[in-house]
Amino acid sequence: MLSLSVGFGGRASVVSLTTMRRPYTFIIDIDKKGPRMLTEVHVPDDVAAAVRLLESGATPLGGGTSLMPLLNDYASPPTELVSLRRAGLAGIHLDGATVRIGAATTLGQVEHDPRLAILDPVVRSIASVPVRNLATVGGNLFAHQPHGDLAVALVALAARVTVVDGGTHELTVEEFVTDPRGLVTEVAFTQPADGSFKYLKAARRRFNSASIVTVAAVIGESAVRVALGGVGNQIIRAHAVEAALAGQPLTDETVPAAAEAGLSELAPVDDAYASAWYRTRVFPVHLRRALLGH
Numbered sequence: 001m002l003s004l005s006v007g008f009g010g011r012a013s014v015v016s017l018t019t020m021r022r023p024y025t026f027i028i029d030i031d032k033k034g035p036r037m038l039t040e041v042h043v044p045d046d047v048a049a050a051v052r053l054l055e056s057g058a059t060p061l062g063g064g065t066s067l068m069p070l071l072n073d074y075a076s077p078p079t080e081l082v083s084l085r086r087a088g089l090a091g092i093h094l095d096g097a098t099v100r101i102g103a104a105t106t107l108g109q110v111e112h113d114p115r116l117a118i119l120d121p122v123v124r125s126i127a128s129v130p131v132r133n134l135a136t137v138g139g140n141l142f143a144h145q146p147h148g149d150l151a152v153a154l155v156a157l158a159a160r161v162t163v164v165d166g167g168t169h170e171l172t173v174e175e176f177v178t179d180p181r182g183l184v185t186e187v188a189f190t191q192p193a194d195g196s197f198k199y200l201k202a203a204r205r206r207f208n209s210a211s212i213v214t215v216a217a218v219i220g221e222s223a224v225r226v227a228l229g230g231v232g233n234q235i236i237r238a239h240a241v242e243a244a245l246a247g248q249p250l251t252d253e254t255v256p257a258a259a260e261a262g263l264s265e266l267a268p269v270d271d272a273y274a275s276a277w278y279r280t281r282v283f284p285v286h287l288r289r290a291l292l293g294h
């Protein structure tokens with residue numbers, strides 16, 4: 001059996017379709033000019049042109065790995081996209097210990113650059129090769145948790161981001177991800193000392209699986225900087241863990257105690273990948289494995 005009903009409420013039209021198996025509901029955004037849909041993809045040659053298009057209301061497009069699937073579901077999809085592919089925003093530059101990565105650089109390019117070996121475990125934990133060959137560094141800063149694993153690592157690395165949003169600003173990635181907006185042009189960080197950056201992601205499968213818990217940390221001489229993914233609606237800077245470990249050696253006693261202290265900062269949710277309960281149980285284990293290696 002197949003039945004179809006259409007109702008109009010305000011601007012949106014609700015179309016209900018019932019088949020033998022299950023009901024489907026579609027929301028189609030129709031205004032006086034007809035249904036909203038994607039009509040144009042601009043491909044500017046430079047940042048200035050991209051900014052002009054964005055100021056006129058278009059939406060930035062990185063690799064499209066998050067945005068394009070959403071276009072099908074939006075009640076009110078963007079009508080114009082600005083592809084950043086040719087805007088001169090891709091590239092990896094090292095100046096001494098300072099690393100600068102253009103926003104349109106793909107995760108695949110990061111993965112294959114031997115100068116960025118410390119980010120290898122991070123990018124290899126994200127999605128799969130085809131997705132990484134499209135997905136960009138800038139786009140990952142906009143990913144909703146439990147995605148955004150590179151962003152978690154960048155928070156631990158105290159990375160900074162350059163954003164064009166009514167002028168050019170530089171702010172920390174940690175600040176930026178709380179309210180991402182504007183055109184991201186670049187991220188930058190200082191390479192940590194050899195062996196001091198730690199990263200571990202718990203996921204259900206090797207490929208295309210969002211985080212259950214992501215731990216990224218930089219171990220300094222007397223302080224540890226820790227960022228967490230998968231255990232809240234936003235990336236968490238684990239201040240309680242850091243405070244518990246400040247000035248302490250990392251041992252089988254201090255790290256579990258720090259994890260215990262960090263539990264109060266988690267705000268995990270249930271989703272298709274794991275329950276909040278499970279995420280809370282996995283966190284101390286992964287913090288220990290990330291910081292102590294066992």
Ligand SMILES: Cc1cc2nc3c(=O)[nH]c(=O)nc-3n(C[C@H](O)[C@H](O)[C@H](O)COP(=O)(O)OP(=O)(O)OC[C@H]3O[C@@H](n4cnc5c(N)ncnc54)[C@H](O)[C@@H]3O)c2cc1C
Nearest residue numbers: 062063064065066067127135136138139140142148149184
């Ligand atoms: C199957 C699958 C598995 C995935 N698994 C993981 C995973 O394990 N871990 C993980 O971290 N992520 C995962 N993701 C998400 C993916 O990594 C992110 O979607 C990707 O980094 C986003 O980059 P993009 O260039 O494709 O962004 P797009 O999809 O192009 O854009 C995403 C958002 O960012 C905005 N945007 C993009 N670039 C810029 C910019 N330079 N300035 C301003 N705004 C910008 C867009 O307007 C949009 O709002 C997965 C995605 C898929 C499809």
